[in-house]
Amino acid sequence: MASPSDRGQRAGTVLEMWNRQVHYYLGLYFFVSLWLFSLTGLLLNHPQWALSRIPNDANPEYAIAIEPTSGDTDLARARDIVRQLGLKGEIDWPQSAQAPGRLDFNVTFPKRAMQLSVDLREGRATVRQIDRSLWSAVRITHTFSGSRYNTPGMYRDWLLTSMWVTAMDALAAGLLIMVIGSYYMWYQLKTKRASGWIALVAGFLSCGWIVFGLA
Template sequence: MSSVSTPEPGGTRAVRRPRTLKNRSYQVARWLHVYTSMISLLIVLFFSVTGVVLNHPEWTFGSAETRQQVKGTLPQTWKAGSAVDWLKVTAALQKAGLKGTAGDYRADSGGDTLSFRAPGYSADVNIEPATGRYTASVDSQGWVAALGDLHRGRDAGSAWSLALDLAGYFLTLIALTGLAMLLYLKKLRLSGILTLLAGAALVGLLMKLALK
């Protein structure tokens, strides 16, 4: 590869050396590290804050749990013959104010039941087979509990599950590119690797103590 020269004052030309594979690799690692850090900045902040809050369940910040019962009667079309039309039942209950993902469908002579789940929210519904009257026990745990469930990915749906996967991929890429950059920094390489090993040993020790 030929060298590229650029003019300088006084008529002389400075020779620009071609970048080596090492330099190009470092530039790529730095570019990936910077931009993935910017993309996932809010994700890292969210999981950092909610992780601390989860570790201190006594911190409620004024968020209170509420429990109530919702009663009503399903429309006459909630059954198709003798079988329960769960789609119509779900739609009718959501129209009545229940939210979240419906599931745990069960139909028997003792009563037809289903549940709704969302972060920080649950509703268990019991339906009288003969009349279509229902009673829903609704438990709203507050916004702190909702953020905790989002942190854990519980009852949050497929879209949030994808967001958690992407967050994991970004954080992994940030860690690997940060390590790659460290390996290119000759003055900091040894101390950085020793710090990494010390941190890994500390985390391992804490995990061992937690599992006892």
């Protein structure tokens, strides 16, 4: 029969093995996501780079007839118009009140934006499309979430946005698990504890200085 010390040692060995496996495979799974997040962060922080520029040259606008809209609110009617026109993306709803009989809003996703001006009385929508380059779209993904916390009634309209947000949440959770696992692996290396404490404290101090400096 194994002694308590043997059982404790065996449990520690199993924990260390699983921690390493989780660390390795999470790192492999999130490899591309981490590179994408880092690249978009660089493009966002350095707008002067040629790759970071977002062209805003719009294509010629065009008008298209629409059917009478359904919905009890302007936002619901806007969603019905988006459905009628077969557009994809998130509705970017203005904070200012809409003029009677009109709806003005944008439909956006990283690669393209559409500006819509709708005359509900005449049943006509004027659309202006803005195409973006691939690198511009990659940069926009860094902050693209479809969330409109300051606009009541807004929620994510596009399935791909929800999938993207879920992937970014998974990346954040995976990084937290990897960091905690790294602490455990570092602490197991007794000869590296002193230098590890120096790196850990330096990281806390530098991050705290930035956070409180920006607050």
